[in-house]
Amino acid sequence: MAKHIILLMSLVALSFGLLAFAFEPSPLQDFCVTDSTSxxxxxxxxxxxxxxxxxxxxxxxxLHLPGNTSNPNGSKVTPVSVA
Numbered sequence: 001m002a003k004h005i006i007l008l009m010s011l012v013a014l015s016f017g018l019l020a021f022a023f024e025p026s027p028l029q030d031f032c033v034t035d036s037t038s039x040x041x042x043x044x045x046x047x048x049x050x051x052x053x054x055x056x057x058x059x060x061x062x063l064h065l066p067g068n069t070s071n072p073n074g075s076k077v078t079p080v081s082v083a
Contacts, residue, residue: 033057 035048048057060080067076 031058 031050031053032042032045033048033053034045036046038046038048040047040049063078063080065078067078069076
């Protein structure tokens, strides 16, 4: 019985160790901020130059507004998109 526990604990420890290697070595397109005036495009969306991106580009001010929840699910989804 002790051998099974040691084997199980070893497999669990090994699986957590493999998660540490799950990263992208070349983060080329980790973010893409849309800009309707730009001529540069990624995946058919106009994007802002990474050197011009600001923290305010990653915020959406409409999530605090309550939606109509009088439906069978009792919930409201607020879709947020890049465009």
